[in-house]
Amino acid sequence: MSQQLPAPWTESRPLPPYKAVLAVDAKDFTGLPAVLHAPVSQMIPELVDQALVKAGLTDVQHDKRFPASTGDGIVFGFDPTHLPFVIWPFLNVLDEVLAQYNALSVGPRIRLRASVHVGPLPDEGRPSDGNGTPRNDTHRLLDSRPVKAVLASSSEQTTHLAAILSDRVYEDAVLGGYAGLHPDRCIEVPATVEGKPFAQRAWLFIPSPSASLFRAGVLDSDPPRESDETTGSSASSGEQVGRSYHGNTQEVREGMAVMGDVGGGVSYQGGATHNNATNQHWGGGDNVSGTKNTGASGDQR
Structure with missing residues (x-):
C-alpha cells in the first residue's frame, strides 16, 4: 500500500532539520569530447574532497548528507554549524586547488561554479532525503545568470571558481560575522535562471577575479x-x-x-x-x- 501524501496547510507537523547544501558544477562540461566526460566527472568530487581536507573540514568530507552526482558536478548536504567554514576558508581553498590542478594538468581545465544555501530538508536515511525547496533553490542559484557570467567574462588562467551564496546564508553567516569572509568581498545580485520561474537576491564571491x-x-x-x-x-x-x-x-x-x-x-x-x-x-x-x-x-x- 502506498503511503498517503501529506496535505499541506491542514495541520502542523515537525519541521525537518536545517541542512546546509553545497553544489558545484563545471563550466562547459557538455562541450568536452565524450571520452572526457567520465574522467572529469570523477575528478570534480576528488578536487572538492581535497579542498575540504586542506580547509580542515574532514568532518564535512566524511559526513556528507544525501550526496549525489549531477554528471558535471556534485551536491551534498552538511551540518549547518560548518557553514561559516565552508564559506571561508573552503571556497578560497577550492579556488587554490583548482588553480594548482589547472596549472599542472595536460587535460582540459576545470573551472567550477559553486552555490551554498541552507534550509529545512528531510534527512532520515531514506532515498528521498534532501529533496525540498532549499535544495531546488541551490541548483537554481548554481544555474543563475550572474554566476555563469563571471566565468564567461573572466580569464581561465586566473579565475577558476565563481561562488554564489543565498541571501539566507549571507545574512546569517557573513553579515552575522561568523564567517571569515568580509561582507565587502560579496556583491549583491538578482539571481535569475532563463526559462525558470526563479528570482532571488543572492551574493557573489569571486576568490580570484581576473583583469x-x-x-x-x-x-x-x-x-x-x-x-x-x-x-x-x-x-x-x-x-x-x-x-x-x-x-x-x-x-x-x-x-x-x-x-x-x-x-x-x-x-x-x-x-x-x-x-x-x-x-x-x-x-x-x-x-x-x-x-x-x-x-x-x-x-x-
Whole structure:
C-alpha cells in the first residue's frame, strides 16, 4: 500500500532539520569530447574532497548528507554549524586547488561554479532525503545568470571558481560575522535562471577575479562625474545607453560596468541599477566591482 501524501496547510507537523547544501558544477562540461566526460566527472568530487581536507573540514568530507552526482558536478548536504567554514576558508581553498590542478594538468581545465544555501530538508536515511525547496533553490542559484557570467567574462588562467551564496546564508553567516569572509568581498545580485520561474537576491564571491573582467568593457579614463541624484535609476529599454558615477555609487543602464576594488566580484541583472556603498545593485549587462570604470558588451554566458 502506498503511503498517503501529506496535505499541506491542514495541520502542523515537525519541521525537518536545517541542512546546509553545497553544489558545484563545471563550466562547459557538455562541450568536452565524450571520452572526457567520465574522467572529469570523477575528478570534480576528488578536487572538492581535497579542498575540504586542506580547509580542515574532514568532518564535512566524511559526513556528507544525501550526496549525489549531477554528471558535471556534485551536491551534498552538511551540518549547518560548518557553514561559516565552508564559506571561508573552503571556497578560497577550492579556488587554490583548482588553480594548482589547472596549472599542472595536460587535460582540459576545470573551472567550477559553486552555490551554498541552507534550509529545512528531510534527512532520515531514506532515498528521498534532501529533496525540498532549499535544495531546488541551490541548483537554481548554481544555474543563475550572474554566476555563469563571471566565468564567461573572466580569464581561465586566473579565475577558476565563481561562488554564489543565498541571501539566507549571507545574512546569517557573513553579515552575522561568523564567517571569515568580509561582507565587502560579496556583491549583491538578482539571481535569475532563463526559462525558470526563479528570482532571488543572492551574493557573489569571486576568490580570484581576473583583469579580463575589466577588459570586457571599454576603459573610461575620464575622472568620475557627479551624478544627478534627482534622476531615477531605472531606464526603459529604448533609452540611450549611459553610465553615471557619484563617489562609490554606480548606475548602469545597459552593458558591463566595472567599479571599485576588483576583489569584490561580479554581478548581473536586467532592469534598474544602482550601487550604494560597497555593495552593488544593478541593471542590464554584467557588472564587475573594481577600481576602474568600464562599460560595454551586454550579457555574456
